[in-house]
Amino acid sequence: RASAGGKVTLSDSAIKTLGDGQGAHALAASGAGSGVSVSGSDVSTQGTYSHGAYAQSGGRIELDGGTITTTNSGSRGLSAEGAGSVIVARDVVLSTAAYVAGGAYAENGASITLHGGKITTTGIFGDGISVRGTNALVSVYGTEINVGAGVGARLEGGRFVMDGGSLTAGGSAVMLSSGTGAASSVDIRNATLTSTGDFGYGININAKDTSAAVENVSISALGYYGTGVWLPSTGTSFTATGFDLTSSHVGVDNRAGQVSLVDGNVTTRDANAHGLYVSREYGSSATIKATKVNVKTRGDGAVGVLARASGAAIELLDASVTTEGASAYGLFASGSGVSLSARNTQVSTSGANATGLSVSNRAAVTLDSTGFTLA
Numbered sequence: 001r002a003s004a005g006g007k008v009t010l011s012d013s014a015i016k017t018l019g020d021g022q023g024a025h026a027l028a029a030s031g032a033g034s035g036v037s038v039s040g041s042d043v044s045t046q047g048t049y050s051h052g053a054y055a056q057s058g059g060r061i062e063l064d065g066g067t068i069t070t071t072n073s074g075s076r077g078l079s080a081e082g083a084g085s086v087i088v089a090r091d092v093v094l095s096t097a098a099y100v101a102g103g104a105y106a107e108n109g110a111s112i113t114l115h116g117g118k119i120t121t122t123g124i125f126g127d128g129i130s131v132r133g134t135n136a137l138v139s140v141y142g143t144e145i146n147v148g149a150g151v152g153a154r155l156e157g158g159r160f161v162m163d164g165g166s167l168t169a170g171g172s173a174v175m176l177s178s179g180t181g182a183a184s185s186v187d188i189r190n191a192t193l194t195s196t197g198d199f200g201y202g203i204n205i206n207a208k209d210t211s212a213a214v215e216n217v218s219i220s221a222l223g224y225y226g227t228g229v230w231l232p233s234t235g236t237s238f239t240a241t242g243f244d245l246t247s248s249h250v251g252v253d254n255r256a257g258q259v260s261l262v263d264g265n266v267t268t269r270d271a272n273a274h275g276l277y278v279s280r281e282y283g284s285s286a287t288i289k290a291t292k293v294n295v296k297t298r299g300d301g302a303v304g305v306l307a308r309a310s311g312a313a314i315e316l317l318d319a320s321v322t323t324e325g326a327s328a329y330g331l332f333a334s335g336s337g338v339s340l341s342a343r344n345t346q347v348s349t350s351g352a353n354a355t356g357l358s359v360s361n362r363a364a365v366t367l368d369s370t371g372f373t374l375a
Contacts, residue, residue, distance in 0.1 A: 001025075002059065005033035013041040017050055020072065024050040029059030032084060039064040049074035052094070055110065058084035063092050073099040077119065083109030083135070091116040098123040103145065106158065108133035114140045122148040128169065129153035131160050134182045140165060151175045152193070155210070157182025163189045170197040173219070178207035186212040193217060198224040202245065205257065209235035214243055221247040222269070231257035234283035240264055251275045251295070256282040261290040271299040271325065280311035291317045300325035303332045304347070307363070310337030319345045326351040330372065333363035341366040350375035 002008045008029075015038070017024035024047035029036045036053070043052045043066065052068035052075075053061045061080075068077045077094040080087045087104075094103055094117065103119035103126075106112045119128050128145040129152065131138050136158030143165040145152060152169035153160050156179035167173050173193040176184045184207065193202050202219035203212050210233070217240070221228050228247040229238055236257035243264035245251055250273060251266040252259060266275045275295035280286040293316075295304045304321035307314045312335070319342070321330045330347035333340040340363065347356050347370065356372035359365050 001028040001030070002034040002036050003030045005031065008036045010037070010041055011039045013038070015041060015043045017045045017047060019047050021047050022049040023047070025054040027053040027061055029055045029061050030057050032058035034059040036061045038062070038066065041066040043067065044069040045075055046071055047075065048072045051076045051079040053078050053087055055080040055085040055087050057082045060086045063089040065091050068092060068094045070096045070101055071098060073101060073123070076102045076105045078104040078112055080105070080110035080112050081107045085110040087112045089114045089117060093118050095120040096123060096126055098126070100125045102127045102130050102150070104128070104138055105130040106132070106136040106138050109135040111137040111139070114143045116142050118144045120146045121150060124149045126150045127152070127154045128167065129160060131158035131184065132156045132179065133158060137161070147171070153186070155184035155186065157184050159184065160186045162191050164191060166192040166194070168194040168196065170200070171195065172201040172204040174212065175201070175204040176207055176210040176212065183209045185210065188212070188217050189215045191217050193219045195221040195226055196223055198226070200226050201230050202228045202247065203230070203238065205229070205231045205236045205238060206233060208233045211237040213239040216242045219243065219245045223248065225249045227253055228266070229253070231255060231259065232281070233257070247273065249273045250277050252277065252288065254278045254286045254288055256280065256286050259288040261288065261293050263292045265294045265296070267296045268302060269298050272301045273297060273299045274303045274306050275321070276305045276314060277303070278307045278312040278314055280309045285311040285313065287313045289315045290319055292319065294320045296322045297328060298324045300351070301327050303329040305330070305340070306332040307338050307340045308334045310335055313339045316342040316345045321345065321347045323349045323354060324351060327353045329354070329358050330356045332358045333365050334360045336362040338363040342370045343368040345370045346373070347371070348373040348375065
């Protein structure tokens with residue numbers, strides 16, 4: 001432990017806490033100016049709520065290489081709490097294996113940065129990344145994150161930044177929720193996001209005034225009823241550029257937010273699995289603007305692009321929509337106050353009783369240089 005401005009430097013060491021009680025942390029830094037620097041070392045804990053590295057109240061911990069292993073409930077690999085608390089880890093292999101034992105956790109103004117390395121969590125609710133409270137930040141660069149029975153990256157306020165690497169989770173790959181009431185945001189580039197579990201989401205933007213932006217990112221949610229991106233709350237937004245999204249159920253499901261998609265692919269697999277779906281349920285509007293996006297559905301009854309309920313709007317530009325199932329629809333708009341527009345767009349449907357365009361209940365549809373093919 002380093003405290004009150006103290007410094008600890010270790011290299012090529014083994015640091016283990018063996019007790020099964022709470023708070024038996026392996027590395028701890030507390031207070032402004034306090035620091036722990038560790039290289040090429042193996043760090044482990046056995047107690048409950050006993051973290052591998054714990055920075056609080058402005059303390060700083062730096063790790064270079066080596067491993068961190070925790071084996072009991074509530075014991076995080078990395079945990080930073082309070083304004084000015086910092087953990088920086090380079091090429092560290094981190095694993096946790098118990099109930100609510102997360103990989104990296106930052107709260108209330110603290111920050112954690114990972115360069116390379118790997119995080120593996122196997123316990124129930126063992127999230128890979130957790131960000132909580134105002135101004136908390138976790139940044140990962142080229143890191144591999146594998147989560148067995150939790151969320152890949154969970155935000156309840158604060159910010160998550162990811163550049164390179166991969167994130168695979170049994171639950172949602174990324175989830176923005178409202179536990180602290182603080183707004184949260186996600187910025188992900190050059191990465192792969194995968195949700196493997198049933199009813200999982202690639203990105204779950206589930207709290208008011210939260211946002212996610214991705215660029216050159218692959219998103220997959222192929223478990224039963226897996227949804228690519230979900231926006232159920234007002235003030236939410238999702239922006240994607242150069243992306244590839246595949247899901248067993250709906251690709252992008254927007255109930256109250258604003259979505260901008262540029263230069264990407266949306267593919268869904270199962271029956272009634274719509275590609276782009278807007279149904280304004282809350283607030284005054286829900287919109288999707290898709291430019292140079294290819295939408296493809298493969299299940300019976302699926303709709304490539306669907307807008308319903310007043311305030312829902314979808315705009316397609318230089319896009320393509322392809323459906324392959326029976327009773328599928330290319331474009332579908334229904335309801336007074338609903339708008340769907342397509343410009344320089346090609347729509348192709350195949351399968352028994354398939355339909356290129358359906359308009360009902362006084363919805364407004366505008367087509368410009370748009371073609372339909374029924375196979």
